[in-house]
Amino acid sequence: MKTLLNHIKNRTFARVYLLTGSEDYLRNQYKNRLRDAMIDPSDTMNYSHFEGKNIDPAEVISLAETLPFFSERRVILIENSGWFKSGGDFADALDTFPAETHLIFVETEVDKRNRLYKAVKDRGVVSEMTTQDEDTLIRWIAGRLQKNGLRISRQSAVYFLEQTGTDMERIQNELEKLICYAMGRQSVTPKDIDAICVPQVSGRIFDMVDAIAAGDADRALALYHDLLMLRESPMSILYLITRQFNLMLQAKELSREGQTQKEISSMMGVAPFVLRKSLAAAGKFSLNQLKNRLLLCMITEEQIKTGRTSDRLGTELLLVELSGSTVR
Numbered sequence: 001m002k003t004l005l006n007h008i009k010n011r012t013f014a015r016v017y018l019l020t021g022s023e024d025y026l027r028n029q030y031k032n033r034l035r036d037a038m039i040d041p042s043d044t045m046n047y048s049h050f051e052g053k054n055i056d057p058a059e060v061i062s063l064a065e066t067l068p069f070f071s072e073r074r075v076i077l078i079e080n081s082g083w084f085k086s087g088g089d090f091a092d093a094l095d096t097f098p099a100e101t102h103l104i105f106v107e108t109e110v111d112k113r114n115r116l117y118k119a120v121k122d123r124g125v126v127s128e129m130t131t132q133d134e135d136t137l138i139r140w141i142a143g144r145l146q147k148n149g150l151r152i153s154r155q156s157a158v159y160f161l162e163q164t165g166t167d168m169e170r171i172q173n174e175l176e177k178l179i180c181y182a183m184g185r186q187s188v189t190p191k192d193i194d195a196i197c198v199p200q201v202s203g204r205i206f207d208m209v210d211a212i213a214a215g216d217a218d219r220a221l222a223l224y225h226d227l228l229m230l231r232e233s234p235m236s237i238l239y240l241i242t243r244q245f246n247l248m249l250q251a252k253e254l255s256r257e258g259q260t261q262k263e264i265s266s267m268m269g270v271a272p273f274v275l276r277k278s279l280a281a282a283g284k285f286s287l288n289q290l291k292n293r294l295l296l297c298m299i300t301e302e303q304i305k306t307g308r309t310s311d312r313l314g315t316e317l318l319l320v321e322l323s324g325s326t327v328r
Contacts, residue, residue, distance in 0.1 A: 004030050004127055008037045013073070016094060016103040016124035018084070018117070020110050025168035026129035031077070031106050038102055039075040046071040051079040057090050064097045077104045084110035084117050091119035131166050134158070134272045140168075141175065148179045151187040158273050159190050165200045166271050174198070201232060205240045206277055208319070209248075212293075213284035217323035224319055234311035235304070238318070242297040248282035249290040251275060256287075293322050 007013055017034065019027050039047050046068045050060060060076060068074040083090055084107050097103075103124075110117050120126060132140070138157045145152050152160070164174050174197045181196045182188050204223055211219035227237050247270065254264045265275045282290065300318040303309045309317070 001026070001030065001127055001129070003125055004034060007125070008033055011037065013038055013102055014124040015097070015099070015101070016105070016120050018105045018107065018110070018120045018124070018126045019129060020084075020107045020126070021129035022108075023129040023131055023168055024108075025172060026132075027106055027108075030127065030129065031079075031104065034104060035075060035077055038073060038104075039071070043071060045069045046074045047077075048075075049077045049079075050081070053080070053082045055081050057083075057093075060090070061093045061096075064093070064101045064103065067098055068100050072100070074101045075104065076101070077106070079106040080108060081105070082107075084114050086114075091116040094119050094123055131271075132168065134161065134166075137161060137166060137168075137171065141171065144172075144175050145179065145188060148183070150179065150182055150185070153187075156188060156190055156193065160188075160193050160197070161271070161273055162277065163193060163197045163199045163203055165202065170200070201227065201230075202240060202244075202274075205237075205244050206281060208241065209244055209281050210284075212319070212322045213281070215323050217320045220319045220323050221316060224316065228312075234315045238297065238301060238304070238311070238315045241315075241318075241322075242294065242301065244278070244281075245290060245294045245297060247274075247278045248285070249287070249294055251278045252282040252285075252287060252290060255279060296321055 004017075019031055019034075021027060035041060035047075041047055048060075048063055055078065060078065064074070064076055066074065084105070094103075105120065112118075117126070138154060138161070141157050141160060142152055160174075160178075161171075164171050177196050178188060178192060182192050204227055208220050208223045211217075211223065224237060228234070247268065250268055251264055254267065255261075259267070261272065261275055261279070265272045268275065270278070285293070296318060300309075300314050304311045304314045
């Protein structure tokens with residue numbers, strides 16, 4: 001991303017760019033900034049935009065081979081073409097385009113063995129937009145709030161992330177609501193966050209695990225029904241419960257082996273605040289209790305998939321069993 005920022009700042013552009021990775025917000029932000037620095041999007045004579053898997057490569061090649069009309073450059077933006085996962089014939093055409101032609105590819109998924117991927121990497125810039133780490137997100141959140149005259153403590157920012165998760169699009173949406181709600185005041189507090197932010201589903205799963213640890217089946221079922229009301233499917237809820245017990249088990253075992261939280265976070269590929277919550281939740285169970293509860297989740301999934309019980313009833317019965325003191 002530093003390369004992209006330097007190119008935008010210095011207005012020295014590569015012939016071809018590929019923006020990829022799991023972070024949608026960053027992909028869209030850099031796509032727009034790069035495009036707008038290279039050309040006015042309203043210049044329909046020299047700017048073209050293609051999207052989807054039915055793009056005709058011949059049409060793109062024809063445009064790319066055409067010199068710009070009274071403009072410094074021709075810019076072609078191609079999104080979600082699928083060309084970086086299957087095929088690669090377009091790679092042969094890259095060297096035939098005039099120097100004034102610039103291509104921007106934006107793809108959610110790529111195969112790094114793909115010929116077009118290798119050709120773009122050799123001839124231009126590949127920038128992978130991945131999930132940002134906790135410190136980067138906290139700085140970003142604090143910066144967005146500061147622009148609107150609001151401050152936030154690190155502790156409150158971490159709490160905000162616990163509610164929203166690390167998806168920057170979701171964070172952006174929740175920040176906009178939070179800014180409007182706290183406008184006219186000096187700082188944002190956890191109370192403000194609770195009042196305005198809709199907790200992500202995984203946050204409710206943590207609450208469900210807490211209820212299970214307390215042996216409160218009624219509370220666990222109430223949270224389950226809340227998620228059903230939010231149109232979460234029983235199978236997706238079961239998956240998240242299983243995933244959470246698996247995270248807790250891994251975190252507990254690695255912690256007992258003497259790994260630091262930073263090492264565990266990196267090894268498990270989870271955000272530090274997710275790890276801290278997982279370790280805190282795991283502390284309420286023994287290793288055997290975690291293993292047995294994870295096994296129960298897997299058995300329930302197998303029963304649902306083989307038709308021995310319905311997904312809704314199976315998950316409800318699982319929550320009751322998980323909350324029981326007989327699960328050792």
